[in-house]
Amino acid sequence: xATPLAALCYxxxxxxxxxxxxxATFRATQALVRDLGEAxxxxxxxxxxxxxxxxxxxxxTENVTQLYQVWHTELxxxxxxxMTAKQLAASELLGSIVPxxxxxxxxxxAQTRQVLVDIRxxxxxxxxxxxxxxxxKHRYTKAAKAAEALLDQREASNTKLESDIAGRASLSDAxxxxxxxxxxxxxxxxxxxxxRLSKSLSDVREAQTVYATAHxxxxxxxxxxxxxxxxxxxxxxxxEEHRVECLQGKVLGPFAxxxxxxxxxxxxxxxxxxxxxxQGLESSMSMPTFENTPGDGSSDASVASLTSVATQMRNDGDxxxxxxxxxxxLQTLHEAHAKRLQQLLSANWTLGPLEGPSVHKAWxxxxxxxxxxxxxxxxxxxxxRCNIAPLxxxxxxxxxxxxxxxVNMVNDTQMKRIGVRNNQRxxxxxxxxxxxEVDARLRQIKSAEREASTEAQLPQRDRxxxxxxxxxxxxxxEKLQKSLQEFQETEVATATKQQAFAKEAxxxxxxxxxxxxxxxxxxxxxxxxxxxxxLISILTVxxxxxxxxxxxxxxxLEDVVVQVRAVSYDADVLAFVxxxxxxxxxxxxxxxxxxxxxxxxxxxxxxxxSVPLIAATTSVINSWPLxxxxxxxxxxxxxxxxxxxxxLYWSMGLVETQVRxxxxxxxxxxxxxxxxxxxxxxxxx
Numbered sequence: 001x002a003t004p005l006a007a008l009c010y011x012x013x014x015x016x017x018x019x020x021x022x023x024a025t026f027r028a029t030q031a032l033v034r035d036l037g038e039a040x041x042x043x044x045x046x047x048x049x050x051x052x053x054x055x056x057x058x059x060x061t062e063n064v065t066q067l068y069q070v071w072h073t074e075l076x077x078x079x080x081x082x083m084t085a086k087q088l089a090a091s092e093l094l095g096s097i098v099p100x101x102x103x104x105x106x107x108x109x110a111q112t113r114q115v116l117v118d119i120r121x122x123x124x125x126x127x128x129x130x131x132x133x134x135x136x137k138h139r140y141t142k143a144a145k146a147a148e149a150l151l152d153q154r155e156a157s158n159t160k161l162e163s164d165i166a167g168r169a170s171l172s173d174a175x176x177x178x179x180x181x182x183x184x185x186x187x188x189x190x191x192x193x194x195x196r197l198s199k200s201l202s203d204v205r206e207a208q209t210v211y212a213t214a215h216x217x218x219x220x221x222x223x224x225x226x227x228x229x230x231x232x233x234x235x236x237x238x239x240e241e242h243r244v245e246c247l248q249g250k251v252l253g254p255f256a257x258x259x260x261x262x263x264x265x266x267x268x269x270x271x272x273x274x275x276x277x278x279q280g281l282e283s284s285m286s287m288p289t290f291e292n293t294p295g296d297g298s299s300d301a302s303v304a305s306l307t308s309v310a311t312q313m314r315n316d317g318d319x320x321x322x323x324x325x326x327x328x329x330l331q332t333l334h335e336a337h338a339k340r341l342q343q344l345l346s347a348n349w350t351l352g353p354l355e356g357p358s359v360h361k362a363w364x365x366x367x368x369x370x371x372x373x374x375x376x377x378x379x380x381x382x383x384x385r386c387n388i389a390p391l392x393x394x395x396x397x398x399x400x401x402x403x404x405x406x407v408n409m410v411n412d413t414q415m416k417r418i419g420v421r422n423n424q425r426x427x428x429x430x431x432x433x434x435x436x437e438v439d440a441r442l443r444q445i446k447s448a449e450r451e452a453s454t455e456a457q458l459p460q461r462d463r464x465x466x467x468x469x470x471x472x473x474x475x476x477x478e479k480l481q482k483s484l485q486e487f488q489e490t491e492v493a494t495a496t497k498q499q500a501f502a503k504e505a506x507x508x509x510x511x512x513x514x515x516x517x518x519x520x521x522x523x524x525x526x527x528x529x530x531x532x533x534x535l536i537s538i539l540t541v542x543x544x545x546x547x548x549x550x551x552x553x554x555x556x557l558e559d560v561v562v563q564v565r566a567v568s569y570d571a572d573v574l575a576f577v578x579x580x581x582x583x584x585x586x587x588x589x590x591x592x593x594x595x596x597x598x599x600x601x602x603x604x605x606x607x608x609x610s611v612p613l614i615a616a617t618t619s620v621i622n623s624w625p626l627x628x629x630x631x632x633x634x635x636x637x638x639x640x641x642x643x644x645x646x647x648l649y650w651s652m653g654l655v656e657t658q659v660r661x662x663x664x665x666x667x668x669x670x671x672x673x674x675x676x677x678x679x680x681x682x683x684x685x
Contacts, residue, residue, distance in 0.1 A: 003237035021352030061313035066347030069281030078273040085265035110655035140207035144597035147200040161186040244569040324392035335381035341374035351643035356572025365563040369556040383545040434495040448477035
């Protein structure tokens with residue numbers, strides 16, 4: 001069956017150039033897909049670093065607010081999903097599409113190369129046969145001219161010799177050659193010319209036979225070459241059709257599907273992240289952060305709550321600063337990927353001008369989609385820097401100010417509590433020490449009283465002996481009693497007042513301690529509420545920015561899918577043929593007729609026209625005044641057989657062509673006839 005490329009049988013150079021550009025399209029597509037796969041692989045590795053940074057958020061296993069634990073958990077899941085999607089896309093591009101494309105490129109190149117080699121081989125054979133035809137024609141013409149020259153020489157010699165014989169017959173001079181010698185000379189000269197003429201005519205017949213055989217061979221080879229060209233063009237048609245189908249179904253189609261799948265994974269991961277984070281933030285704000293523990297400041301629970309407030313404020317500040325750094329890393333990640341895509345697109349990815357229009361549109365749309373993706377990544381990074389980074393900076397500044405205020409309040413409360421407790425402890429210790437001192441002095445007084453009583457019972461002489469080395473017991477008793485009274489009026493009274501003052505201060509601090517703790521907890525709760533609002537604002541802005549990013553990718557990929565589906569080899573090849581075919585197509589030339597040397601005398605000698613071919617050949621051979629040559633008869637018979645074989649082969653070729661056309665017509669009419677029969681059966685029923 002004839003294909004559209006059959007109209008380009010006179011433009012094989014254009015067809016070959018188109019196949020070469022088709023291979024270049026495969027190579028360009030392979031290079032683009034490979035570079036994109038490597039870019040996505042690098043992007044996935046950068047997401048791995050981002051995931052490691054998110055996992056290393058500080059204080060996640062320590063005392064930190066539930067708000068940041070929610071962010072940490074969901075952010076780890078989100079970044080891991082993005083990294084997995086990027087790794088999967090890179091794996092499909094590098095591990096599936098690129099090897100498949102390389103395999104199809106090798107097959108297409110091998111098939112096309114074989115077709116072009118067959119065409120060149122057939123063309124070279126045809127050209128060589130035409131060159132051989134020119135050579136044998138020149139040889140035949142040269143032999144014919146030589147034979148004609150011998151005929152002229154024979155006539156001229158015969159005329160001259162006849163003139164000499166006639167002149168000698170009219171003379172009676174004995175000095176001149178005799179008439180017999182002139183006739184013998186005539187016989188010898190003409191016999192010599194006849195011998196040469198016989199050899200020359202034999203050469204003419206042989207050259208004519210070779211020329212006729214070469215001419216018939218050229219005609220046969222021309223038809224075979226034309227048929228081979230049409231056959232090979234049909235093969236090229238199917239190869240090109242398979243190439244475009246492969247480009248559509250196994251390269252551009254899977255390429256678009258990979259990025260559509262990647263975009264859907266990004267959208268799904270983002271939607272899941274924002275929903276889960278909002279739910280987590282709502283649930284974390286509905287839970288009480290701390291429970292106030294009333295008491296006098298000595299309760300371990302109340303002390304631990306204040307300590308926890310200070311610790312949480314410090315830990316939350318560290319986490320917020322780290323989250324701000326993570327978003328800067330996310331911004332850098334997307335800006336780097338945008339630069340990578342722009343650098344990739346800066347190369348020359350233009351397809352050849354002979355590639356089909358639908359393939360050009362799909363290819364240009366794919367490049368435009370990649371350019372849109374590069375701008376989308378750049379805009380996303382710019383939005384992270386301009387819209388979200390200031391929110392994190394403002395939140396960190398507000399959090400630092402609030403942290404300083406609350407930590408100072410906690411420290412002041414703790415210092416007051418410690419001071420009151422230390423003051424009360426010191427006062428109690430001093431009062432207890434004074435009491436012990438009073439008890440010791442009372443014991444001394446009692447001992448002095450016993451001694452005074454004993455001394456009073458002693459005789460006068462013994463009393464003098466006892467008093468020689470110390471005061472009398474009565475005197476010492478009086479001194480001890482006076483010292484005790486002074487101690488009680490000064491030191492004990494002071495210690496009692498200090499104890500009473502410390503107790504009063506402790507009671508007063510116990511009354512205001514709950515108020516201080518409640519104030520700290522309230523300020524902490526207000527700070528967490530402000531942080532919750534800031535996190536919600538950041539989440540909302542990020543959701544809007546990321547939504548615009550994913551929507552841009554989705555729209556560009558939809559256009560790519562539409563153009564890939566619109567690729568049509570039939571439309572492309574018809575447009576290609578309409579642009580480059582020779583219109584109107586030249587008529588089929590079955591070969592120029594064989595040009596025999598025109599010489600009536602030579603023709604009359606070689607092939608008299610009134611006698612049939614075999615009989616004429618035999619009669620001419622018999623009429624020549626030469627010796628019969630059996631090889632000449634065999635050559636003539638061989639020439640007739642060759643001509644018959646050529647005519648038979650050409651007739652069989654025509655019959656085969658008509659049979660193919662009839663078969664193609666039957667195939668074309670089979671489907672309409674089946675549809676018509678089905679319609680008639682339906683109408684009858």
